[in-house]
Amino acid sequence: MPSLSDYRDRIASVKSTRKITSAMKMVAASKLRKAQDQAEASQPYARSMAAMMARVAGNISISDSSPKLLVGTGSDQKHLIVVVTADRGLCAGFNTNVVKMARLLRNKLKGEGKDVSFVCAGRKGGDLLKREAGDSIWQRFTGIIGKTRVEYADSDKVAQFVLEKFEAGEFDICTMVYNEFESVLTQTPTTQQLIPFKMPEEQDNEEKGAVPEGPVSVYTFEPDEQEILKALLPKNISVQIYRAFLDSSAGEQAARMTAMDNATRNAGDMIDNLSLQYNRARQAHITKELIEIISGAEAI
């Protein structure tokens, strides 16, 4: 049976853990606000970009000379998966869910006999995939998500890396796996195909609603559709990656906030429990001493 001082030590240690988790919760909450604000501020650009893409893509006829980023390389043998996670843990299933999804995708593609490589944004994703896919991780980017601000330049760096590899013909299809920020309580792991470009259905409809069009307005393109598309497509990839980073950044803080909230509550329960046991032990100890004294007195 643990002694009284053992109980006291346990209670003290759980108490200090609770202090840490509740502090982490508050820090996460304030970071979450900032991350959400930033995600909101980046909306107009992403929306305009999507609108432009829709217009250009709607106007273009697909031919052999169409950019490969739009029509693909014509093969689907080599896949690249961009895994977007956080740099740090202690945020419940946030990282593992994305990695799990990436792993499933990899196994599915492997089962079809495809080659799969990874680019990991966020330290945790790389750590979790290292053991099983160490050689096929091309590059790991860290220090992007979890900063006070997610810099567009950082996501551009990742996009440039992906584009260079694509130009070099090292993969045919690129998919991104990331946590979509739905609400503070839910972050859903999502896959999104980056290359070749796929028009997201819902956004398309949204756009149609947003642009007041009677008869379809005739657009002039300068220099021309092909040239604009060639310039737009790589930018769009940067923007999509940026959006995923922002979502992950907000999602990470939200997940951590929830996890730490739970941890704080659990620590509270544990302290209650331990205090109860401690008091029982203390009373048992007193009773024992009394019995000893009384029986000692009787013996004389």
Added chain:
Amino acid sequence: MTEQSTIDFELVSPERKLVSEPVNMVVIPGSEGEMGVGSGHSSVLSSLNPGVIALYTNDNEEPRKIFVAGGFADVTAEICTVLAEEAILLEDLNQSEIDQELKDLNEDLGMAAEESDKAKIEDRITITKAKRRAVTGEAIF
């Protein structure tokens, strides 16, 4: 000027919306030449060269000038949206700093070994040169 002669102008960067206001006319540095855009302009989607956007909000005032390092413009009759990754108010640009940057970039270019690096630096140089032209007020071609 008739009523309703303004067009909404929006300048957005990936990180936030920079400018959103009605203007009389805006001049944008399109890749096929500069374009003056006013209310009722025909729909155009254009890529932009590095250069200066001039906002004419008031007939009597000097236009407000913003430097952009390339991007895209989406023009309809009511709204002109410019997507730019880098946008700086012209008055915030400083010629000596730009000259220094240009010098540094040229040095980098000399040291760059790989083709892809060189191309990147050359892009930067083009942008910086455009910045310089914007500041010194030389003709933009």
